[in-house]
Amino acid sequence: MKKYFENYLKNSCSEKDFKSFVELFSIKKNQLILEQQMEENWESIPVSGETPDLSNTLYKIHYEINKQEKGSGKSAVLLTYLTRIAAILLLPLAVAFYFQLQKDNQPGDVLQTISTPLASKTSFVLPDGSKVWLNSGSSIRFPQEFAGDERLVQLTGEAYFDVQKGEKPFRVKTALFTVDVLGTAFNVMAYDHEIPAVTLERGKVTLETKSKKQVALLPGQQAVVDTVAHEITLAQVETKLFSSWINNQLILKDEPLKEVITRLERWYNIEINVVDESLLEKRMTANIEFESIREVMELMEITLSVHYEYDKNLRRLEILKADN
Structure with a gap:
């Protein structure tokens, strides 16, 4: 089995080998062997920097596969096997296309961007230990190291932050407002052409709009930004309604x-x-x-x-x- 797997990764297996490969791993008991070989191959690849947690992406792939409309007959069964195997083996390609770590040279900073496509989510850890969940159709930009007097990240879309306490203030900057915090857990929604909102689960944050309107949030509160009147409305909400997406x-x-x-x-x-x-x-x-x-x-x-x-x-x- 290992030989088939190695040849597949090298793109050197024949049509006959590939068919044998599919038949071997169509058997449920062989799935563990495939996962072990994938892990060995993954560990042999040199990596640098922080790697996003792609468990939510794998969850989504499996979810979509399981929800494929059922066909009938032997060909439909084989197609299901092929789809399952492809979802596992092509995950590195999905990572390459969808979770792009882009480094841009700027004075004193090396910035990177993590993006998620629609119908997908991911989570990862920032350089200061803060954890981020990034919702579908979103992107976040941050330095490789927080070297200045603040921990600044730039967000488009939606993200949930569990911020590690520290002496430097943590700031989330969007197109319309900035959220300041020292250590807390909160959700920021800032998709284009939608009403932006910040929902605080614990701790305390301050929100300031580009027009310099400012408000402080307490746990259980949500701030909604009126992009026309440039006003901020505070309300008490069920925070789980706005953060449940991190648990799929x-x-x-x-x-x-x-x-x-x-x-x-x-x-x-x-x-x-x-x-x-x-x-x-x-x-x-x-x-x-x-x-x-x-x-x-x-x-x-x-x-x-x-x-x-x-x-x-x-x-x-x-x-x-x-x-x-």
Whole structure:
């Protein structure tokens, strides 16, 4: 088996070898051997710097595979095996394409950027020991070392921070505001064209907008930034509704369909179009974890009295009023 695996990685296996390789690892008991050989190969590769934790990405790959629509017959079974093996063996390629560590030479600093595609998440540790969870369609930029008088990171999208206490202030800078903290856990949502918000789970943070409006948050509070009036609104919230995504859960509690759609598009990397705009004010409550998009839409049909049409090839979904 080891020979097949090595030849596969070197791209030197014949069609016959590849077929044997697939047949060997289609057997469930051989999965452990494959994982051990992958680990040996991974440990033999020299690495430098911090490496993102890709467990959430692997979770997502497995999740999508398990939710593939079931075919029938021997060919469908073989396709499932091939897909499972490809998901494991091609993970390094996914890392190369989607979690790019880009180094840019700037005066006194070496900066790197970590980005996540839609329908994927990752977590990693910053140079100061602070932990970051990066949500889908997001990117974060930070120095290789926090050498100045602050620990500054730049965020586009959404991230959850568990900040290590330190003498230097920790700052999260977005396009519209900056969050200052010494040691705490909080969620920052700053996607383009969406209402930005900061939700504090523990500790204390200060938020300051580009127009110099400032507010301090206490645990359990959320600050919503009005990008038109440049005002900040504080409210008491259930913090788990805004941080559950780090545990691969999407919790919706009486949310307008308009906001639900935006979150589902990112969660599943799918385009959703609501044909009748009057449906956008309908509200939805759900706890999504391992469900496929079809299962979510079937739930929506029952609870919201809507109808949906799904084009799997285009990954496009339409929501319509249910027929009376």
